[in-house]
Amino acid sequence: MISVVEIGLFVFVVTTALATVLLRDVLAAVVVFAAYSLGMAIFYAFLLAPDVAMTEAAIGAGVTTLLMLLTLARTVHKNKGRFWQRPNVPGLVVMGALLVVLLATVGEFPEVGAASQEALAWWNPAVTQHYIENAYDQTGVTNAVTAVLAGYRGFDTFGEATVVFAAGIAILIVLNREVFTGE
Numbered sequence: 001m002i003s004v005v006e007i008g009l010f011v012f013v014v015t016t017a018l019a020t021v022l023l024r025d026v027l028a029a030v031v032v033f034a035a036y037s038l039g040m041a042i043f044y045a046f047l048l049a050p051d052v053a054m055t056e057a058a059i060g061a062g063v064t065t066l067l068m069l070l071t072l073a074r075t076v077h078k079n080k081g082r083f084w085q086r087p088n089v090p091g092l093v094v095m096g097a098l099l100v101v102l103l104a105t106v107g108e109f110p111e112v113g114a115a116s117q118e119a120l121a122w123w124n125p126a127v128t129q130h131y132i133e134n135a136y137d138q139t140g141v142t143n144a145v146t147a148v149l150a151g152y153r154g155f156d157t158f159g160e161a162t163v164v165f166a167a168g169i170a171i172l173i174v175l176n177r178e179v180f181t182g183e
Helices: 004-022 026-046 050-074 089-106 125-139 144-152 154-181
Strands: none
Touching (some): 004 026, 004 089, 125 144
16 A cells, blocks of 8 residues: 555655656756655655665665766856756656556556565566575575675676775866865
C-alpha cells in the first residue's frame, strides 16, 4: 500500500523535475535540481535501498550541486532580469515521455519488502538464486549485497569509486589551489 508520504514525495520529485526543465535562470535550476536529487535520495530510502539513497544524496545532491554552483561562480553570469521565460518545449516533451515510460513500468515491480522468493527474483531468477545460494561460499562475506558489490561486481564498484575520485579531483580543479592554501 502506498502511503501519503510516498505520494507527497512522488509529487515533490515530479514537480522539481518539471521546474528544473522550465526554469531559465541557471542558478535557480541548479538549486531546484539539488532539491530534486535530495527528494530522490529520500525516495530511494523509502524503497529500502539505503546504498543508492546515500550515493544519490552524496553525489547527486552534494557533489554535483557543488560543482555546478562553483562553475557558475567561476563563469560570467549575465542576469537578464527574467526568472521565468516561455517553456522549453523539447525538454518538456522528453521529460513527459520519460515520465510515461516510468509510470508504465511501476506496476511491474514487486511490493517493497515482499518476502516471497518470486518477488526477490522477479528480474532474473537464475542469477538471483545463484547469488543467494553461493555468495558466502564463493566470497566469504556474510552479507549478500556486500558479496555482490565487492566480490562479483568488484571491477564495477572500482569503476564507481574511480568516478567519485575523479569528481573530487574536478572539485579541486574548479576551486583552484589558492582556495585550499590561502595563497
